Amino acid sequence: MKKTLRFALLASTLLAGTAQAEDVTLTIESWRNDDLTIWQDTLIPAFEAANPGIKVTFSPTAPAEYNAALNSKLSAGSAGDLITCRPFDASLELFKQGNLADLTSLAAMANFSDVAKSAWQTDDAAATFCVPMASVIHGFIYNKEAFDKLGISPPTTVDEFFAALDKIKADGTYIPMAMGTADQWEAATMGYNNIGPNYWKGEEGRLALIKGTQKLTDADWVAPFEQLAKWKDYLGDGYQAQTYPDSQNLFTLGRAAIYPAGSWEIAGFNTQAAFKMGAFPPPVAAAGDDCYISDHTDIAMGMNAKTAHPEETKKFLEWVGSPEFATMYANALPGFFSLNSTPVEMKDPLAQEFVSWRGKCHSTIRSTYQILSRGTPNLENETWTASANVINGTETPANAAKRLQEGLESWYKPAP
Incomplete structure (x- = not known):
């Protein structure tokens, strides 16, 4: 036993x-x-x-x-x-x-x-x-009620984009676009690297920059700065002192019609905004052009x-x-x-809209994030400053691009 x-x-x-x-x-x-x-x-x-x-x-x-x-x-x-x-x-x-x-x-x-x-x-x-x-996708979130009231459709080309901004500004009810330059990174992240891929053709241009076959002074890299220089007329009074939280509040309180955005805003905006929202990808130069999105x-x-x-x-x-x-x-x-x-x-309608662009547009990542920001001056941080300066009118697009390229060349040598 x-x-x-x-x-x-x-x-x-x-x-x-x-x-x-x-x-x-x-x-x-x-x-x-x-x-x-x-x-x-x-x-x-x-x-x-x-x-x-x-x-x-x-x-x-x-x-x-x-x-x-x-x-x-x-x-x-x-x-x-x-x-x-x-x-x-x-x-x-x-x-x-x-x-x-x-x-x-x-x-x-x-x-x-x-x-x-x-x-x-x-x-x-x-x-x-x-x-x-996961990634985050860049584009523009808009106030559907404002667009419906003013008879505006989501723009698909750059000309339509500025026509919409002009119409919003002329009406006077809303600030056309909620974005400030005080924090600088907004100007680069939701500005330059949002609209830029349509000019430098996404991965084609980004990889060419790494290889040294393209430069930041090339026309396709200066062009986004030239568009940003026009944004200042639509950002409302005092945008130079406007912080990132200020921009979020202006939009969610219904005071601005368009918000240059990253998709990470969706959950917060759903909670804070009392109006219906939509989204559109960065407009292309001409109807029928291939579109590119920052799918970072x-x-x-x-x-x-x-x-x-x-x-x-x-x-x-x-x-x-x-x-x-x-x-x-x-x-x-x-x-x-x-x-x-x-x-x-x-399941989320706004998220559905953002992610649907993957089926229509070519995906790329932010141009400064891989390899090109390992040295000093740091290209990512310098692009923040340059984008804010261009919008503020304190630096021309050509000079901003020249400064960025010279800074990059001071430490970065493309692999042979």
């Missing part, structure tokens, strides 16, 4: 040990602390239900502290298994240091285009180290190269790269669009 009891206890202990060995907990490092409940209540439960034995913990850090905190954890060997990746150089440096695993062979990578993967690849695209999750890669997820659970981590990343995850994530965070090649059906 005692021997039978001993065997039963031994068997029970062995079974418990086996169960414990199979029960793996993965930790996600992220700077996005605003979507904690979405991970906890929606995303993680869906994965765990389909993958018994794998538990996942979402452990975010405040955005401004993320890079430093993550580097400290990686150095100490205490970082999580899954690393949420910022685009381009910060994540590339983690890969070069051996902190992020090479995920090129992950099956889910087949679900993403070259443009989608470009923010998390080596410069030669030989290795991809994070699974793309924003967030991805990689694997800690030193994780104790590589197989389970890869299983989670395969799921992050799946159409199922894409649909769940994009609808939970309208305005952060899936980078998965499988179309995602969006």
Whole structure:
């Protein structure tokens, strides 16, 4: 009887040990602390239900502290298994240091285009180290009630765009466009890099700039500045002192008719605006021209190269790269669009409009983000200043472009 009891206890202990060995907990490092409940209540439960034995913990850090905190954890060997990746150089440096695993062979990578993967690849695209999750799309959000009242249709060409602005200005009820230059980045992000791709032909021009076969002083790169110089007549009194929150408030309070936008505004605007909204992509030069949109890669997820659970981590990343995850994530965070090649059906009408442009226009990313802002002067930051100066009228388009090109050439030499 005692021997039978001993065997039963031994068997029970062995079974418990086996169960414990199979029960793996993965930790996600992220700077996005605003979507904690979405991970906890929606995303993680869906994965765990389909993958018994794998538990996942979402452990975010405040955005401004993320890079430093993550580097400290990686150095100490205490970082999580899954690393949420910022685009381009910060994540590339983690890969070069051996902190992020090479995920090129992950099956889910087949679900993403070259443009989608470009923010998390080596410069030669030989290795991809994070699974793309979402991008943000640029364009213009407008007050539908204002457009209906004034008999304006969403413009498709630059001439129609300025005709609409003139009509809004002449009526006097609304500020034609809500954008200020005080914070500078708005002028570049929602200005220059919003309308610019239609001039430099998206990826064609961006890659030519990196290769050195085009320059910022070429006509296609000066032209967006020339359009921005005309915007100042439509931004309302005191736009030079207007901050980003000021612009948001002007639009959502119904005082402005058009807002040069990033799709990340959707969720907030839906909450704050009491009127119906629409959106249109950057107008092209002439009817029938190919259109280009800034569909900017924003967030991805990689694997800690030193994780104790590589197989389970890869299983989670395969799921992050799946159409199922894409649909769940994009609808939970309208305005952060899936980078998965499988179309995602969006529930939010404004998000539907933005993402529909992918089927009509060529996608590109912000021209300054890959390679060209690694030196000093930093091209991204200099483009902020130049865009604001051009709108303010304190620098001509040609001089702004010349200054940017000279700054870039002072440290950047294209690969032969």
